[in-house]
Amino acid sequence: MALAYDGAIQNLIDAFARLPGIGPKGAQRIAFYLLGADEAEARELADAIAEVKARVRFCDVCGNVCETSPCPICADPRRDHTIICVVQEPKDVMSIERTREFRGVYHVLGGAINPMANVGPQDLNIPKLLRRLSPQSVSDAAGSADSVDAQGAAQGVEDVREVILALNPNIEGEATTTYLARLIAPCGVKVTRLASGLPVGGDLEYADEITLGRALAGRREA
Amino acid sequence: MALAYDGAIQNLIDAFARLPGIGPKGAQRIAFYLLGADEAEARELADAIAEVKARVRFCDVCGNVCETSPCPICADPRRDHTIICVVQEPKDVMSIERTREFRGVYHVLGGAINPMANVGPQDLNIPKLLRRLSPQSVSDAAGSADSVDAQGAAQGVEDVREVILALNPNIEGEATTTYLARLIAPCGVKVTRLASGLPVGGDLEYADEITLGRALAGRREA
Numbered sequence: 147m148a149l150a151y152d153g154a155i156q157n158l159i160d161a162f163a164r165l166p167g168i169g170p171k172g173a174q175r176i177a178f179y180l181l182g183a184d185e186a187e188a189r190e191l192a193d194a195i196a197e198v199k200a201r202v203r204f205c206d207v208c209g210n211v212c213e214t215s216p217c218p219i220c221a222d223p224r225r226d227h228t229i230i231c232v233v234q235e236p237k238d239v240m241s242i243e244r245t246r247e248f249r250g251v252y253h254v255l256g257g258a259i260n261p262m263a264n265v266g267p268q269d270l271n272i273p274k275l276l277r278r279l280s281p282q283s284v285s286d287a288a289g290s291a292d293s294v295d296a297q298g299a300a301q302g303v304e305d306v307r308e309v310i311l312a313l314n315p316n317i318e319g320e321a322t323t324t325y326l327a328r329l330i331a332p333c334g335v336k337v338t339r340l341a342s343g344l345p346v347g348g349d350l351e352y353a354d355e356i357t358l359g360r361a362l363a364g365r366r367e368a
Numbered sequence: 369m370a371l372a373y374d375g376a377i378q379n380l381i382d383a384f385a386r387l388p389g390i391g392p393k394g395a396q397r398i399a400f401y402l403l404g405a406d407e408a409e410a411r412e413l414a415d416a417i418a419e420v421k422a423r424v425r426f427c428d429v430c431g432n433v434c435e436t437s438p439c440p441i442c443a444d445p446r447r448d449h450t451i452i453c454v455v456q457e458p459k460d461v462m463s464i465e466r467t468r469e470f471r472g473v474y475h476v477l478g479g480a481i482n483p484m485a486n487v488g489p490q491d492l493n494i495p496k497l498l499r500r501l502s503p504q505s506v507s508d509a510a511g512s513a514d515s516v517d518a519q520g521a522a523q524g525v526e527d528v529r530e531v532i533l534a535l536n537p538n539i540e541g542e543a544t545t546t547y548l549a550r551l552i553a554p555c556g557v558k559v560t561r562l563a564s565g566l567p568v569g570g571d572l573e574y575a576d577e578i579t580l581g582r583a584l585a586g587r588r589e590a
Contacts, residue, residue: 151462152435154416154423161416164409166401167394174459176387177420181433185421187386192417194380195402199410201376202403211403213374237396240373 155181207278209254209271211236219251226250230278231310232326234258234319242312250310253278258318259325265318267325275326279306279333308336315342377403429500431476431493433458441473448472452500453532454548456480456541464534472532475500480540481547487540489547497548501528501555530558537564 150156155177162173180188204210205217212218219225219239229250233239239252255270309330313319327337342360344353353361372378377399384395402410426432427439434440441447441461451472455461461474477492531552535541549559564582566575575583 152424152433152440154420154435155433158416158420161413165398165413167397168390172389174462175389178433178457178459179388180417181420181424188417188421191383191387192414194376194383195410195414195417197376198380198399198403199407202374211374211377211400213376218374235400237400240396 205254207274208252209256209274210239210252224249227304228307229310230275230306230308231312232275233312234314234322238312238314250308255313255322258313258322260318260321270322272326272329275309276329276333279309279330279335306335308338311337311339313339315340427476429496430474431478431496432461432474446471449526450529451532452497452528452530453534454497455534456536456544460534460536472530477535477544480535480544482540482543492544494548494551497531498551498555501531501552501557528557530560533559533561535561537562 151159158177158180159170159173162168162176163170165173168176180191201213202211203213203215205212205215205220207216207220210217210219214221226249229248230253231242231248231250232253232255233242234255234257236254239254242248242252253271253275255272255275257265257270259265259267259270309326311323311326313323323339327339330337341364342357343364344350344357344361350358373381380399380402381392381395384390384398385392387395390398402413423435424433425435425437427434427437427442429438429442432439432441436443448471451470452475453464453470453472454475454477455464456477456479458476461476464470464474475493475497477494477497479487479492481487481489481492531548533545533548535545545561549561552559563586564579565586566572566579566583572580
């Protein structure tokens with residue numbers, strides 16, 4: 147019985163099935179789609195994968211993924227470098243950019259504190275955040291010369307006046323928010339966090355008690 | 369506002385979003401997964417895509433995808449070459465193989481008759497099926513030398529005694545089944561089709577009327 151496809155097809159199905167969110171049926175469907183697709187489209191996908199590994203790095207300032215360091219946002223003089231929005235992952239930067247409500251800069255932690263997964267503060271991009279909040283301390287701690295360069299490149303000369311903690315509204319995000327708020331307090335910088343409440347377009351009936359409770363507690367004049 | 373990612377990442381997201389069954393969010397998730405994955409895994413996926421386009425072809429005998437022609441099934445002397453199971457797509461071959469109930473060989477049509485999508489009998493791999501059913505007609509029609517080779521390689525010398533039409537149980541599959549049954553009839557070969565009825569493990573209550581009607585009509589002694 148031939149219970150697996152011929153070599154190359156099965157390899158492709160297996161490779162796709164390892165990706166997040168793709169099951170065996172989906173991987174098979176994609177493999178046959180690529181088999182039928184023209185050479186150029188398949189080539190493009192293979193090249194895009196190779197390119198991303200070759201060219202993408204992390205911004206020395208904010209920790210976001212980028213091809214140049216500092217990243218385009220950190221290097222943009224039209225952005226407000228006195229407000230830093232702290233997020234967990236690079237994709238969260240994009241989510242906030244899509245709101246078109248934020249003109250400041252970002253700091254990407256690369257995760258959240260999660261004791262269950264053995265992720266502690268030391269595994270997150272926190273030291274660089276603290277250095278951005280008190281640039282003079284960088285010259286104090288004469289050690290890391292590269293971060294001084296990065297600070298300069300990012301116009302880090304202005305003092306930061308607000309840090310917005312925009313972590314995921316779940317246990318890990320809350321723990322990280324609390325941790326960071328305490329850690330940043332001594333810097334004398336204003337620390338804020340995203341509002342909790344009802345999602346826009348949502349239905350009161352389907353809101354969970356905690357969300358509804360937060361929406362009540364955070365109510366404001368209409 | 370940076371509403372798209374830096375070049376290489378956005379290219380990768382776009383390339384994945386073009387694949388069937390992957391939306392923009394899924395594509396983003398995969399792109400960041402690959403960014404974080406080790407070099408070898410990303411390389412493997414890129415290579416698998418290139419390989420499949422370079423090495424995979426169609427079997428000259430049955431039309432299935434394979435790396436050698438005839439394909440491993442057509443070339444296997446232990447399989448019963450007198451029973452041909454006709455399916456729409458290469459993935460249907462794998463579905464039937466998984467039943468471990470079929471020891472014959474296959475013929476892949478590459479689709480089904482679908483006037484709405486402008487797919488007619490002329491777009492399907494039907495001429496080669498007819499040649500497999502009456503090998504002597506190949507020598508009559510002295511034209512295609514390669515298909516004679518293919519027949520020989522596939523032990524096509526034995527006369528086919530049954531054709532199982534295993535097309536999808538939908539309108540297009542039914543139309544193609546009816547068309548093929550009429551077309552094959554003059555060859556004097558037994559033509560059968562898959563049974564319609566209740567899916568195993570299903571619930572009578574949830575069976576649609578047509579399926580239940582077919583199950584009744586096709587009832588057999590218990």
